[in-house]
Amino acid sequence: MEQDFRRSMGWLHTWAGVVLGSILFAVFWMGTLSVFDSEIDSWMEPATRLPTASSPLPLETFRPSLNDAIAAKAAFWNVTMPDDRQAVVHVHYRTRQKFITREFNPVTGKELPNSGTLGATGFIFPFHYTLEIGLMNLGEWLVGLASMAMLALCITGVIIHRKLFAEFFTFRPTKKPRRMLLDLHNMAGVLGLPFHIILTFSGLVILSTTYFPGSVKAVYPSPRGYFFEVNGLTFLPIKPGKPGASVASLDKAASYVRNVWNGAEPHTILVMNPGTTTSRMAFFRQSDRQVTVDRDVISFESPTGKYFSRSPAPHPIIRAEHFLSGVHLIQFHHWALRWFYFILGLGSCVLIGTGFLFWLAARRKTQESTFGFRIVEGVASGSVTGIIIATLVFFVANRLLFPNAHIFSQDRSTLEIWAFYFSWLATFLHGWIRPRRMWIEQSATIGVLAALAALLNWITTGDHPLRTLFHRYLWPVAGMDAVLMIGSVLALVVAQRLSSRARLSVLLSVPLRKRL
Amino acid sequence: MRRSGLGVVARVLLATGGAYVVTSSTLAAFCIVLFASGVPRVDAVAMGTILGFILYLCLILWVFSSRKPWRILAMFILAIASENCMTFVIGHGH
Numbered sequence: 001m002e003q004d005f006r007r008s009m010g011w012l013h014t015w016a017g018v019v020l021g022s023i024l025f026a027v028f029w030m031g032t033l034s035v036f037d038s039e040i041d042s043w044m045e046p047a048t049r050l051p052t053a054s055s056p057l058p059l060e061t062f063r064p065s066l067n068d069a070i071a072a073k074a075a076f077w078n079v080t081m082p083d084d085r086q087a088v089v090h091v092h093y094r095t096r097q098k099f100i101t102r103e104f105n106p107v108t109g110k111e112l113p114n115s116g117t118l119g120a121t122g123f124i125f126p127f128h129y130t131l132e133i134g135l136m137n138l139g140e141w142l143v144g145l146a147s148m149a150m151l152a153l154c155i156t157g158v159i160i161h162r163k164l165f166a167e168f169f170t171f172r173p174t175k176k177p178r179r180m181l182l183d184l185h186n187m188a189g190v191l192g193l194p195f196h197i198i199l200t201f202s203g204l205v206i207l208s209t210t211y212f213p214g215s216v217k218a219v220y221p222s223p224r225g226y227f228f229e230v231n232g233l234t235f236l237p238i239k240p241g242k243p244g245a246s247v248a249s250l251d252k253a254a255s256y257v258r259n260v261w262n263g264a265e266p267h268t269i270l271v272m273n274p275g276t277t278t279s280r281m282a283f284f285r286q287s288d289r290q291v292t293v294d295r296d297v298i299s300f301e302s303p304t305g306k307y308f309s310r311s312p313a314p315h316p317i318i319r320a321e322h323f324l325s326g327v328h329l330i331q332f333h334h335w336a337l338r339w340f341y342f343i344l345g346l347g348s349c350v351l352i353g354t355g356f357l358f359w360l361a362a363r364r365k366t367q368e369s370t371f372g373f374r375i376v377e378g379v380a381s382g383s384v385t386g387i388i389i390a391t392l393v394f395f396v397a398n399r400l401l402f403p404n405a406h407i408f409s410q411d412r413s414t415l416e417i418w419a420f421y422f423s424w425l426a427t428f429l430h431g432w433i434r435p436r437r438m439w440i441e442q443s444a445t446i447g448v449l450a451a452l453a454a455l456l457n458w459i460t461t462g463d464h465p466l467r468t469l470f471h472r473y474l475w476p477v478a479g480m481d482a483v484l485m486i487g488s489v490l491a492l493v494v495a496q497r498l499s500s501r502a503r504l505s506v507l508l509s510v511p512l513r514k515r516l
Numbered sequence: 517m518r519r520s521g522l523g524v525v526a527r528v529l530l531a532t533g534g535a536y537v538v539t540s541s542t543l544a545a546f547c548i549v550l551f552a553s554g555v556p557r558v559d560a561v562a563m564g565t566i567l568g569f570i571l572y573l574c575l576i577l578w579v580f581s582s583r584k585p586w587r588i589l590a591m592f593i594l595a596i597a598s599e600n601c602m603t604f605v606i607g608h609g610h
Contacts, residue, residue, distance in 0.1 A: 012577075209561075318562055
């Protein structure tokens with residue numbers, strides 16, 4: 001394409017980055033937040049900030065919700081027990097109309113009020129891999145395309161980096177902004193290279209059957225067959241049965257399961273087709289002490305409580321695949337590693353953001369007034385600082401609106417999402433209207449919104465940083481507030497530095513904005 | 517070599533769409549061959565999909581680095597045709 005190999009790789013690096021950088025930043029930003037999804041949930045749902053229970057509740061406590069699911073002809077009902085990261089018991093079931101989530105106090109077993117928010121597990125995490133575009137799985141395909149681009153960007157980035165080892169730690173913050181941006185881009189890229197590649201690759205592997213359905217179709221009559229087999233769900237598929245059957249004692253089955261597992265607790269209990277004659281219940285073993293996500297599953301016939309099956313030990317190749325998805329999904333519990341993921345994830349965001357900024361800085365002198373440059377600058381501001389602002393507006397809206405708020409006949413969980421999208425759209429418009437200045441203004445907005453979110457949490461729940469620090473069960477809230485406050489300070493410092501630099505260049509009579 | 521708009525569009529299509537179809541048909545053929553030679557089908561698919569992304573990535577980089585995209589297009593067509601024939605012949609009736 002170009003004269004030589006390195007130049008054509010450079011061309012690919014530049015343009016794949018500029019064209020797909022927005023999607024990549026959104027995916028990495030939401031993925032980074034998803035590292036702490038349960039913790040963000042407890043920040044957004046103050047009713048769930050509860051001390052952990054010393055012993056699990058009997059499963060029959062949740063029988064009323066199971067009966068509700070049977071009455072609603074639910075396709076499944078499940079209950080997830082509390083763990084290190086989330087204190088409450090979650091019950092989910094899907095009726096004909098919608099997916100229902102109910103939360104229970106882990107000590108008393110009483111149902112908590114409706115949270116009125118999708119939180120991080122209901123909005124931020126799905127956004128990470130679907131972009132919330134449900135139409136024909138378009139979002140997932142866009143994420144897949146961007147992920148392939150990310151892999152290509154990592155490889156081409158290494159190829160075009162002339163002094164990979166010599167400039168390993170080179171960072172010249174005092175040099176010209178363009179040089180500094182490139183240093184920062186290289187540093188974030190090289191230091192985090194294994195992380196960028198492994199996380200992108202494992203993300204693709206998790207959704208591999210979406211992207212390459214042909215391989216499954218070649219050897220399986222139906223795609224579900226592969227899904228059941230690879231995940232050890234041998235108790236599925238189930239033939240449709242007649243309604244009117246009951247579900248046998250959950251606790252009796254649970255004590256059988258504990259015996260088989262030498263006392264280990266089940267983490268999730270699933271009842272498929274509850275209330276029908278062919279219904280089955282399955283117990284999924286806790287697997288938070290290992291990276292590999294291969295849960296031991298024991299299943300029973302629901303109407304009789306008779307043992308049905310246990311998932312076979314997976315083959316080595318399947319274990320390798322489960323290890324890759326485990327590295328990505330971080331279901332193991334290790335606080336230090338979890339923070340490491342978070343910080344490396346922010347490093348990926350810095351990598352993508354500085355990539356955009358370098359593209360702009362390299363062309364500002366020659367192309368500042370061209371239409372293409374303005375498009376990229378507007379899109380870059382909306383997709384880098386803009387999505388951060390939108391996320392913070394999402395948090396602020398959560399703390400400002402009452403849980404039972406109804407505006408324009410929408411409930412709070414919908415209003416929060418609207419707040420997210422409206423403010424995101426606004427940042428794109430702002431980036432278009434205020435060339436160059438928008439970086440200062442949007443950084444300042446981030447600083448103000450982050451501080452506001454932490455402050456609102458204090459005002460609306462009374463959980464101020466000193467209180468949250470001294471209660472172990474409030475540490476997730478303390479962590480979130482701490483990140484918000486550190487982020488706020490950083491953003492304000494950046495805004496202040498940028499604006500003093502802008503003032504300086506005006507003093508030196510360098511035309512900043514020719515068109516104004 | 518001069519960059520023309522049409523050339524860039526053609527190359528992007530060849531890298532995303534063309535390489536995708538090649539990878540997809542290679543995977544199907546790979547899974548069928550493994551399955552026919554006695555590997556459990558769940559292993560065949562899991563291994564195929566993991567390796568598939570690496571193949572796809574290599575093909576994308578090849579398309580963008582090559583000076584003769586026409587030769588790549590010809591090879592892609594050849595690969596797609598032969599792999600689909602193979603899948604059709606061996607894979608009849610699972």
